[in-house]
Amino acid sequence: MRGHLTGGGARGDVRGGGVHHGNRHGRSEQARQAVLDAADNLLVERGFAGVTIEGIAARAGVAKQTIYRWWPSKVDVLMDAFIEDMAQELTPAEHGDLGADLRVHLGKLADFLTQSDSGAVFRALAGQAQHDPDLAARLRTDYLGRQRDRDRLPLLRAVERGELSPDLDVDAAVDQLVGPIYYRVLVTGDPVPPAFTDQLVHQFLTLHAH
Amino acid sequence: MRGHLTGGGARGDVRGGGVHHGNRHGRSEQARQAVLDAADNLLVERGFAGVTIEGIAARAGVAKQTIYRWWPSKVDVLMDAFIEDMAQELTPAEHGDLGADLRVHLGKLADFLTQSDSGAVFRALAGQAQHDPDLAARLRTDYLGRQRDRDRLPLLRAVERGELSPDLDVDAAVDQLVGPIYYRVLVTGDPVPPAFTDQLVHQFLTLHAH
Amino acid sequence: MRGHLTGGGARGDVRGGGVHHGNRHGRSEQARQAVLDAADNLLVERGFAGVTIEGIAARAGVAKQTIYRWWPSKVDVLMDAFIEDMAQELTPAEHGDLGADLRVHLGKLADFLTQSDSGAVFRALAGQAQHDPDLAARLRTDYLGRQRDRDRLPLLRAVERGELSPDLDVDAAVDQLVGPIYYRVLVTGDPVPPAFTDQLVHQFLTLHAH
Amino acid sequence: MRGHLTGGGARGDVRGGGVHHGNRHGRSEQARQAVLDAADNLLVERGFAGVTIEGIAARAGVAKQTIYRWWPSKVDVLMDAFIEDMAQELTPAEHGDLGADLRVHLGKLADFLTQSDSGAVFRALAGQAQHDPDLAARLRTDYLGRQRDRDRLPLLRAVERGELSPDLDVDAAVDQLVGPIYYRVLVTGDPVPPAFTDQLVHQFLTLHAH
């Protein structure tokens, strides 16, 4: 799944096979993909400052104007690349057991943030968002909000199963579970091993599980 | 008021009183201060991207070379301005009671991060650090390390007083106490009211206090 | 008469009234006219550099491709507009008297070059022709050659009437009569009043008339 | 020595030998010369449209900003290059005989306009001046006015010697002598051989010499 920006495949569709080059009835999917790939690669290879519109255009074999036509700035390109890359949705699996659910989910989250290319893009975007309120808003809408929904899922299911009290402040619980992970990733730069996430889960269960 | 960080006149001294413009006897304190003020103001007024060496120089009435002579880059200027401004050291007071110590300290930390000008500078630097490993390292050395030391203080004192077990993993405890705060500040952008920090403390005490 | 590019009304004809939009049997006269008008207006309003294919297309309500389909470049559009506008052919009248013929003809030529809109287009084209040999060649073929033929007419008639010697170098004579006029128009920018052209005629007659 | 445009060697001077790179007390003569040379060469090699600020900068090994700092546009660069190149001032020699003076002078003028590199630059500038009133004005001030003064010199000397009447309209005479030459150069594109200029002189003498 990709391209909520494409305006719904309707526009970007290539009807009869055969690559098209863009016209009034739709943009070039080929160019779009080349731009996102180039941006991604540049970020990984050269860091955030190494991502420039000119560099993306050159590497993607695309005209600068084509980038400006569809994205307001380089962070928007990276944002799209990020959304695009987040194929694996980090949706928590269900094991019928809160402890297992949380341990697996937080471990995956930590890996995503610290090990994956997408995680690198996220860290760059989160950094930029500190001095770019618009990006901050969009990041929250397009990623963090959805991610938080996924983070809450194991807890809600446990409430339904009766493992957790219906009175639990779910939002606060999420803050306490994932907060320390993001803190290590964005602030201290310490690694986030399973031991760390498992301990978070352990203490959470100690406090809240029957 | 500023400049407890000047290194104790040693560097910036002006011997005979009277403003000087820099000479064989040392750098101009006047120029140094003007640069830091200008950087600070520009950050507040125009955001991180609005802070440029040329802009600082123009506003400070200083030559670019003077900036390059003393600071390697604009983030170093901001770093100095940040350290300079951090007058209140966020050193936790001692009330002889862990709960009180933690509640007051986390509340102050939250206020610092979300309300103060220095906090704004910190957020900008933390953002930049996501794509600037040198800055990240320096930020950890010059601020975060010291801040973490201060964050541990209440816990260490409680251990000494016997309020906490000597087996406590202090680092993990700090992560769980301040992590959610930084998470809100840097990631979700949610406010961090006393209710939030107080709850963090409450749950920590539930888990660890005798 | 207009439009050697139209290939003779044969192609462009719209038989039964009613606007058409072009089809396999002919181009749209409407579009052609809109393009020439737009080019003309843009030249007068914004100067040569202000005439762009995109600008013409936008103002004419025509697609760029329609322009490129029929004209190789913007100077060709202007060339057509120029030819189109040159309704009055500057054909010298015959008064049976060389002096009168020349005075009237040179006066008209001067007025055309300095006062008329067509003259402005000509000056622009002549300017461009200095760095565009193709345009220069075409300007000579389509305008200057014909104009020179007209310029020679009074002299040839005077030779026939016996007012001028059959040995006269007619080309050199034309150079000397119109050269100073174009010199003022294109080089010095001085006005070209009747007194100036009359003096040219007077001196020419002094030298060559019996 | 060159460069009346340098603002008088005062600014551009390099005092103690040793190339300098420009500073508050003067611009870089080295850069200035490289720009003018590059512009000149590009014009000759690739024509007027082939002269671009980027091209000049690249060939001269100079930053675009350095060009924009000192010249408003590419035609100003070419103008300077033209003035610079016009080392040979086309000042008419004095033979004590009007016929000889004029024949030699007009022959040199024709050669300059049709054969020399500077002549090519002049034609390009004259062309551009047709759609650039500012350039037209500057061309008249900095070149044509001075050239006309030189063109008048043989006539004024002949008046003093008594070869021509003091009542002669010198300006009109110049128009008639050089007008046909510029006409051929800028309008018809015909060559301007000595036979042509000699005939101009012959007819002028027939009319005006005692």
Added chain:
DNA sequence: TGGTAAACGAGACGGTACGTCCCGTCTTAGA
């Protein structure tokens, strides 16, 4: 009378050059 082919509007595309901003380096004259 319906198929079809040319011309049309629209506009996306890969490009080039524009003129501007800021970078970090350098050279100077004055205090």
Added chain:
DNA sequence: TCTAAGACGGGACGTACCGTCTCGTTTACCA
């Protein structure tokens, strides 16, 4: 010896047009 001033080579910015290329529609002719 430090400063203010500012010219320099460089790189990226965002914009304007270039000339080419589909698209889907309109329209007149001919089968």
